[in-house]
Amino acid sequence: MVFKRFVEIGRVAFIAFGPHAGKLVAIVDVIDQNRALVDGPCSGVRRQAMPFKCMQLTDFVLKFPHSARQKCVRRAWEKENINEKWAATRWAKKIDARKKKAKMTDFDRYKVMKAKKMRNRIIKHEMKKLQKLASQKGKKPEKSEKPEKAEKAKKPEKAKKAQKAQK
Numbered sequence: 001m002v003f004k005r006f007v008e009i010g011r012v013a014f015i016a017f018g019p020h021a022g023k024l025v026a027i028v029d030v031i032d033q034n035r036a037l038v039d040g041p042c043s044g045v046r047r048q049a050m051p052f053k054c055m056q057l058t059d060f061v062l063k064f065p066h067s068a069r070q071k072c073v074r075r076a077w078e079k080e081n082i083n084e085k086w087a088a089t090r091w092a093k094k095i096d097a098r099k100k101k102a103k104m105t106d107f108d109r110y111k112v113m114k115a116k117k118m119r120n121r122i123i124k125h126e127m128k129k130l131q132k133l134a135s136q137k138g139k140k141p142e143k144s145e146k147p148e149k150a151e152k153a154k155k156p157e158k159a160k161k162a163q164k165a166q167k
Contacts, residue, residue: 007036010062012082013055014091020045022095024086025055026077029067037067041074042083060085 005011011027025040031049038055039047047070062076077083086092104112 005057005059007052007057008061009066010064010076012058012060012062012086013038014058015045015050015054016056018050018054024058024082025050026062026064026073028073039070039073041070042077058086058089058091 007027007030009027009029013025013027015021015023015025020040020043023040023043023045025038025043025045027036028039028047029037031037034053035049035051036055037047038045038050060080060082062073062080062082064072064076068076
């Protein structure tokens with residue numbers, strides 16, 4: 001697999017840790033091999049130098065000139081709809097799911113457990129139905145099996161007649 005996420009001017013990065021953890025920034029300029037000048041106009045991160053170790057590069061790239069002003073970065077950010085695109089990615093959805101799971105109360109975890117049990121019970125029941133159907137399809141229908149089903153249907157009628165006769 002070829003590496004496609006390069007450090008470049010306009011690359012959008014996710015801040016993994018530090019005071020702005022969980023926010024998106026755009027790389028405005030590369031200072032040296034360890035740090036970049038970043039700006040997050042729509043995420044609340046002011047322009048500052050940040051180490052690459054704190055950032056995780058995303059697939060999004062903005063088009064703006066080298067060392068562009070915040071106004072230019074904001075315009076490019078809004079033109080590309082980065083916040084909406086980010087929210088639609090699997091990466092962002094996983095992060096949101098982790099946050100929701102961490103905020104769950106004991107009762108919420110209990111409800112989830114019961115829902116999972118119910119779901120698994122339904123799946124198990126349907127799988128048994130399908131397995132039974134598949135095993136019946138595999139066998140050739142014998143003539144002796146069909147009359148037995150008919151006899152079972154007659155038995156309740158005989159039982160009803162016997163009850164009426166007793167009264």
